Amino acid sequence: MNxxxxxxxxxxxxxxxxxxxxxxxxxxxxxxxxxxxxxxPLGVLLYLTGRGQLRTMPKLYGVASLVVNVLxxxxxxxxxxxLMPVTYVLVGTKLGVRGAIPPLVIGAAPFFAxxxxxxxxxxxxxxxxxxxxxxxxxxxxVRHVLLPEARAGLAAGITVTxxxxxxxxxxxxxxxxxGLGDLAYRYGYLSYKxxxxxxxxxxxxxxxxLLQMIGDRIVARYKRx
Amino acid sequence: MEVREPLEYSPAxxxxxxxxxxxxxxxxxxxxxxxxxxxxFSLDILDGEVFGIIGHSGAGKSTLIRLINxxxxxxxxxxxxxxxxxxxxxxxxxxxxxRRIGMIFQHFNLLASQTVADNVAFPLRLAGERGQAxxxxxxxxxxxxxxxxxxxxxxxxQLSGGQKQRVGIARALANRPEILLCxxxxxxxxxxxxxxxxxxxxxxxxxxKLTIVLITHEMDVVRRICDRVAxxxxxRIVESGTVADVFLHPRHxxxxxxxxxxxxxxxxxxxxxxxxxxxxxxxFRGATTLSPVLSRVMRESGVDFNLLAGRIDRxxxxxxxxxxxxxxxANTDAALAALREAGIEIEELSR
Numbered sequence: 001m002n003x004x005x006x007x008x009x010x011x012x013x014x015x016x017x018x019x020x021x022x023x024x025x026x027x028x029x030x031x032x033x034x035x036x037x038x039x040x041p042l043g044v045l046l047y048l049t050g051r052g053q054l055r056t057m058p059k060l061y062g063v064a065s066l067v068v069n070v071l072x073x074x075x076x077x078x079x080x081x082x083l084m085p086v087t088y089v090l091v092g093t094k095l096g097v098r099g100a101i102p103p104l105v106i107g108a109a110p111f112f113a114x115x116x117x118x119x120x121x122x123x124x125x126x127x128x129x130x131x132x133x134x135x136x137x138x139x140x141x142v143r144h145v146l147l148p149e150a151r152a153g154l155a156a157g158i159t160v161t162x163x164x165x166x167x168x169x170x171x172x173x174x175x176x177x178x179g180l181g182d183l184a185y186r187y188g189y190l191s192y193k194x195x196x197x198x199x200x201x202x203x204x205x206x207x208x209x210l211l212q213m214i215g216d217r218i219v220a221r222y223k224r225x
Numbered sequence: 226m227e228v229r230e231p232l233e234y235s236p237a238x239x240x241x242x243x244x245x246x247x248x249x250x251x252x253x254x255x256x257x258x259x260x261x262x263x264x265x266f267s268l269d270i271l272d273g274e275v276f277g278i279i280g281h282s283g284a285g286k287s288t289l290i291r292l293i294n295x296x297x298x299x300x301x302x303x304x305x306x307x308x309x310x311x312x313x314x315x316x317x318x319x320x321x322x323x324r325r326i327g328m329i330f331q332h333f334n335l336l337a338s339q340t341v342a343d344n345v346a347f348p349l350r351l352a353g354e355r356g357q358a359x360x361x362x363x364x365x366x367x368x369x370x371x372x373x374x375x376x377x378x379x380x381x382x383q384l385s386g387g388q389k390q391r392v393g394i395a396r397a398l399a400n401r402p403e404i405l406l407c408x409x410x411x412x413x414x415x416x417x418x419x420x421x422x423x424x425x426x427x428x429x430x431x432x433x434k435l436t437i438v439l440i441t442h443e444m445d446v447v448r449r450i451c452d453r454v455a456x457x458x459x460x461r462i463v464e465s466g467t468v469a470d471v472f473l474h475p476r477h478x479x480x481x482x483x484x485x486x487x488x489x490x491x492x493x494x495x496x497x498x499x500x501x502x503x504x505x506x507x508x509f510r511g512a513t514t515l516s517p518v519l520s521r522v523m524r525e526s527g528v529d530f531n532l533l534a535g536r537i538d539r540x541x542x543x544x545x546x547x548x549x550x551x552x553x554x555a556n557t558d559a560a561l562a563a564l565r566e567a568g569i570e571i572e573e574l575s576r
Contacts, residue, residue, distance in 0.1 A: 124334065126330055126332050126334040127334045127335070127336060127337075129296060129330075129334065130328065130330060130334035130335075131347075131351070132296060132323075133296060133323060133326070133328040134324065134328075134347070134348040134396075134400075135320040135321065135322075135323035135324040135348075135351060135352070136320070136351050137316075144347070144350070144351070145336065148336065148338045149336060149337060149338050151338060222338070224380075224382075
């Protein structure tokens, strides 16, 4: 007899819970990778085209900034529903891990882009000037000065984004994306099996804690120099 | 602007200009209005010299030095480096030119995320050098030159201010530039460290025949290592010439203030209520500083002198003395003539 069974009598399929965990991690990993891949260049664009920066372009900045703000102001659960047709075109399904990733990325990338922009602004103007004086091109400055110098801020931004994504994946459960949020919603909420709720909440708390700890370690190591 | 005739002790004449400002001016647009930062000026900086630009903060000196590598674009006029018209270059050509001009900064501006060695290698990598062995060899050479070879693996945060500036110097020299720009390079350093960094700059100037342009608000920096100096006041060059001329005979009020900061005791003595007799300032330069001219002339003319203030020091390598004194006696005019004869410069402060 499974000792967990006496503690959580309503959970009869621990395998399902395990699969939900894996789904959540897959959604998180996939969405985080794509969010960084899209949000980082977008953040660099916001930084470079901003006022008084290396490639000031007020119109481009205005448009990029507006798009980012619009996407950030739509609550994620609504964004997910609104994006369903787009999701279907992109990945061929609206459900499951695959169906969850496009809205997760579209929801998180603008958020991460703002964090990137802020982190880059923390880089000392003098260091950029020194690179310019050495004959560095804008691309060389981004690649060899801005990103390495801002790496502590960027790592902190990725951590915050990953944790926000954990929340988004759980919300996605309500509209069929699977994962821990789905279990909590279906069994914990709709079927009144509160032990499901407890277990998923504990697992999510552990996941967030882990992410924060790893992130803090990396930031601390980068900050040492 | 006053330009003085070069005197015999000035740096060797007939050197060619490496940096030429031709009718250059600069203004900034703030809220739709043009705010002038630099009034139109022309200036030649000669091959191999150490040229100082001194001014208070806000005088425009940091704009002026940034015009040389076009970190600031002039609002009008032309800037030439050798035969290259900087103001006419497109982006890639300008970047290539900038590699011929090293620059160091008040706050060092090192990459905090990179080691000392990687900071020095940075301009080499930017210039497209790919060979790891070549980079390592050049970095070692440079760190050896600035005395930091044992710190190669450290990060900037682990270094003192003086060491950081030495890394900055090594980095600036990496691509073997012809010109080194120093933007208040010693202003964040304590006096002792300042002296050692200035010594290093002077040695680099001598050994590498590199032209150095520095901006500062400290007359002492100019006195120690510059050959010529321009005094900047509210966007205008108010005085320029050899350091000895400008330092020993300042003409403009701003220059006098700078000199008085460097020689406070002298300033105090000329302000004090003056004793009887003619108050004179005698300036000795070079060899006359080291010969007993004054005592010989006084003994032969029978004139008495009373010393009010004085200093004997060096301007770069030039020994000089400046004495403020009063003369009493019948033959003072003859004594002054004899002093002038011996090459001593005399200014009458009051009668």
